[in-house]
Amino acid sequence: MARSPTTSDVFNAVAEVQRRQILTLLAGSELSVNDLAERLELRQPAVSKHLRVLKEVELVQVRGVGQQRLYSLNAAALKPINDWASTFQSLWTGRLDRLEAHLAEMSAQQQGEDL
Amino acid sequence: MARSPTTSDVFNAVAEVQRRQILTLLAGSELSVNDLAERLELRQPAVSKHLRVLKEVELVQVRGVGQQRLYSLNAAALKPINDWASTFQSLWTGRLDRLEAHLAEMSAQQQGEDL
DNA sequence: CTATTATATTCCCATATCGGAATATAAATC
DNA sequence: GATTTATATTCCGATATGGGAATATAATAG
Numbered sequence: 493m494a495r496s497p498t499t500s501d502v503f504n505a506v507a508e509v510q511r512r513q514i515l516t517l518l519a520g521s522e523l524s525v526n527d528l529a530e531r532l533e534l535r536q537p538a539v540s541k542h543l544r545v546l547k548e549v550e551l552v553q554v555r556g557v558g559q560q561r562l563y564s565l566n567a568a569a570l571k572p573i574n575d576w577a578s579t580f581q582s583l584w585t586g587r588l589d590r591l592e593a594h595l596a597e598m599s600a601q602q603q604g605e606d607l
Numbered sequence: 608m609a610r611s612p613t614t615s616d617v618f619n620a621v622a623e624v625q626r627r628q629i630l631t632l633l634a635g636s637e638l639s640v641n642d643l644a645e646r647l648e649l650r651q652p653a654v655s656k657h658l659r660v661l662k663e664v665e666l667v668q669v670r671g672v673g674q675q676r677l678y679s680l681n682a683a684a685l686k687p688i689n690d691w692a693s694t695f696q697s698l699w700t701g702r703l704d705r706l707e708a709h710l711a712e713m714s715a716q717q718q719g720e721d722l
Numbered sequence: 723c724t725a726t727t728a729t730a731t732t733c734c735c736a737t738a739t740c741g742g743a744a745t746a747t748a749a750a751t752c
Numbered sequence: 753g754a755t756t757t758a759t760a761t762t763c764c765g766a767t768a769t770g771g772g773a774a775t776a777t778a779a780t781a782g
Contacts, residue, residue: 583682
């Protein structure tokens, strides 16, 4: 099996730096492909391709305004990432919750064991 | 330029489903490669490779216990993802904060413009 | 030293990428 | 309709993947 397509889910879509950058830019305002290309210092086709990926996973939407196509962010599509990462939040903040036990065990084990 | 290596950053490392799964499993307790292979229904070498990636981006740590190597989660390495995703949080929750203005502009524009 | 067990590495292949160049399509303007 | 402007698509190449099979390495037990 090969690497999962970038369009397979939001995690894959967002793995690419430029695409994350695009989302950040779109958080400020809706922009056209050329707007984005200029700010990212990429050629227009490259940006079009990134936008295609982002659109397929519903991270962006387009609306046509005359000759232009204005892309805007659909931040809600990022929720799965936030949700997933939040799952682990207690593990790096002070609150250890259910992990407390596990960590306690580990350090106890380490002391009891050899080293 | 080709796709970024999975080891280039946490976002790329976490793009792969099996690797996310591994992190989830390790959140429960430290596990050996074979433990993981069994639960993921993957062959041991496949899991070893995933762990290598996760280790390179510091998402996991190993400690040798005799013949075994026990992998554990380093949740702190996920913080960048959480931080990044959180940036957009206001856009999908009720609180619009600084984006309020932007959205207001947009809808105003849409009404004022043609459609 | 020779199993045996646990893990890592190498080799392979099908697949997909990202970007640039060139080209096609779309929409507005003359 | 021809031209200009904005965008999308196609073709290409270098690169990397993820998994299996086979093999190498590590560590413990006999």
